[in-house]
Amino acid sequence: MAASKCTSLSGALTRQLLDSVDSVLFDCDGVIWRGDQAIPRAPEVINSLKKNGKRVFFVTNNSTKTRQMYADKLGKLGFDATADEVFGTAYCSAMYLKNVCKLDGKVYLIGSNAMKQELEEVGIQPVGVGPDPISGVQIDWANVPLDKEVRAVLVGFDEHFSYMKLNRALQYLCNPDCQFVGTNTDTRLPLEGGKAVPGTGCLLRAVETAAQRQAQVVGKPSSFMFECVASQFDLDPQKCLMVGDRLDTDIMLGSNCGMKTLLTLTGVSTVAEAEANLKSECPHRQRMVPDYYVDSIADILPALQA
Amino acid sequence: MAASKCTSLSGALTRQLLDSVDSVLFDCDGVIWRGDQAIPRAPEVINSLKKNGKRVFFVTNNSTKTRQMYADKLGKLGFDATADEVFGTAYCSAMYLKNVCKLDGKVYLIGSNAMKQELEEVGIQPVGVGPDPISGVQIDWANVPLDKEVRAVLVGFDEHFSYMKLNRALQYLCNPDCQFVGTNTDTRLPLEGGKAVPGTGCLLRAVETAAQRQAQVVGKPSSFMFECVASQFDLDPQKCLMVGDRLDTDIMLGSNCGMKTLLTLTGVSTVAEAEANLKSECPHRQRMVPDYYVDSIADILPALQA
CATH class of the missing domain: 3.40.50.1000 (HAD superfamily/HAD-like)
Structure with missing residues (x-):
């Protein structure tokens, strides 16, 4: 379905994409929260995905927290999450x-x-x-x-x-x-x-x-981060969506592992950077082009609640 | 006179080389001393060079000592040296x-x-x-x-x-x-x-x-180190000999600035490394080939005392 890359995700396309996956992997900082504040409506997105039967995982390069510390923070910010869904580099x-x-x-x-x-x-x-x-x-x-x-x-x-x-x-x-x-x-x-x-x-x-x-x-974009999740939850990369704010870590990880990829613009990377990679003829940079992008993960909420 | 590079320096060649220069720049650690011990006979070499009318300078990447601290150490080990002959990176x-x-x-x-x-x-x-x-x-x-x-x-x-x-x-x-x-x-x-x-x-x-x-x-192999000496003492690089134990800093500095170069084997680099650079077709590595090498700077002493 991803005929062209770096497509703005909206409307029927969102539904189509979500129907094509059974698992969604989220980077944390710049994606579901910034510092100590949740991205507006991000908890609803995560919780609705789960209600829709999707498995959700949190995949972060941050090494300063244990899985349990992440689960506690997620809970406090309104995310329905458990420690075994968290894959940090610690x-x-x-x-x-x-x-x-x-x-x-x-x-x-x-x-x-x-x-x-x-x-x-x-x-x-x-x-x-x-x-x-x-x-x-x-x-x-x-x-x-x-x-x-x-x-x-x-x-x-x-x-x-x-x-x-x-x-x-x-x-x-x-x-x-x-x-x-x-x-x-x-x-x-x-x-x-x-x-x-x-x-x-x-x-x-x-x-x-x-x-x-x-x-x-160990961390993104090294495929070990995905393998760690995949081996424990028996994931098929083709049925996974990797959501992140960085082209060089999150989107690269998705490309390296054969997942679908979604760039969210609430963090580090921009659409202009993604498009420059797309136009380049460098195979390395091509792996830093997402399939889709959204202004915020809140944009996929309508498709989940329809 | 340097028809071939990476030549073992001995006999008449030493005299010829010394006659062709008016200034000799020495790296310190691994060349004139190791740690707190002078390389055997190194003080005689420096002092004889001066008696033969050569200007001598001490050019080191070490940033932990002032010029005066270097002059004090040189004096204590028997070298005839003053602070204004010392060019450290501090x-x-x-x-x-x-x-x-x-x-x-x-x-x-x-x-x-x-x-x-x-x-x-x-x-x-x-x-x-x-x-x-x-x-x-x-x-x-x-x-x-x-x-x-x-x-x-x-x-x-x-x-x-x-x-x-x-x-x-x-x-x-x-x-x-x-x-x-x-x-x-x-x-x-x-x-x-x-x-x-x-x-x-x-x-x-x-x-x-x-x-x-x-x-x-600032430090070797950046040409600024040589320019710093050259501008104060009006040096002509073609009449300078750079003596060091490292191909990537000392010999590279000599090559970068157009000095004659002498590798001494009392420190880091080996003749085998120099010869590998010589055989390579890489222009960068070619600059890490000395004109001459000696086992120790003590080897030039006979030519100075003859």
């Missing part, structure tokens, strides 16, 4: 280390308490969470005591990121058997009013530069 | 901000006390040196108080590098009029026994990723 990184890396040992974690919890939940012991101030001189840093049971370095969002953490990661990663995983490569966390703070991508790039190695990245 | 970055950027205002400095001193020496006021711990939440970070007189961000080696410093640099660099300078891009600081700690390149990469801008880099 949880997915734990699954990745356990099921893909088959990690047998501890992980040196540059990340949050939420990541620590999700790792412990799957039986992996993280070390390194919290501040790690510097002392001594270079030769002391190079000989910093290491935990001999650490078999992987995991980098997520960490407000306590410091030179000593960067150094500790380097010392672990000098061992070629030590695995190297990053939650995501987002360079900035956008906030209200056009402001932004540095994202995990900056921290990961620093560690990659020191280690002279590339991390395996 | 000093050269101050010169760059003053003379190239024509900076009119303060600089937000991710760097050391030595960098602070060199900036103050040329009349530039740095802010930000020392620890900068995190507090609050994302929205507080985005609204962190900024110094309205800051007109540039300078990134050098900073053991107090932290998420908050990264964030503060981002907030300054969101202003497109704020200039962005890095001391150097070395990814690691090599230490004895094959150990290493993260170099300034890691910190700079993190800030570049957050700011979505590329820094102007």
